[in-house]
Amino acid sequence: MSARYQAGISRTGDSSGVNSSANAEPRKVHGDRTVRIEVDRERCIGAGMCALTAPDVFDQDGDDGRVLPLRRVPAPEHERAVREAAQLCPSGAITIH
Numbered sequence: 001m002s003a004r005y006q007a008g009i010s011r012t013g014d015s016s017g018v019n020s021s022a023n024a025e026p027r028k029v030h031g032d033r034t035v036r037i038e039v040d041r042e043r044c045i046g047a048g049m050c051a052l053t054a055p056d057v058f059d060q061d062g063d064d065g066r067v068l069p070l071r072r073v074p075a076p077e078h079e080r081a082v083r084e085a086a087q088l089c090p091s092g093a094i095t096i097h
Contacts, residue, residue, distance in 0.1 A: 036097040037074070037082060041066045044093040053088055054081035067093055 037057075046065030050058035057078050059068045074082055086094040 037069065037086075038095040038097060039067050039069050040093045040095075043091050044089075045091045047090050049088040049090065050085040050094055053085040054078060057082050058085060058094075 041061075044066040046060060046067075048060055048065070050067050051060050054074075057069065057071055057074045059070050060066065061068050071078075082094075083096055086096045
């Protein structure tokens with residue numbers, strides 16, 4: 001499994017809620033602006049703030065406790081929680097672009 005994950009957040013919604021390709025292009029939001037989540041599992045220390053703050057988007061690996069994104073394209077209603085999770089991450093393993 002790759003140490004880095006990228007996902008886009010769609011304001012228009014996605015019926016599946018999951019993008020099967022880890023390298024898929026993020027969806028366009030507000031014209032040319034895109035919102036992407038980048039997760040660096042190598043940087044993650046397993047504090048779990050992401051899973052507590054945005055449990056519909058993040059989980060922790062049962063073996064090493066590191067962040068696991070549950071959805072490649074989180075639903076629009078989870079964007080605020082995803083941003084908060086990125087801010088609360090003590091290791092800075094979650095980046096919003």
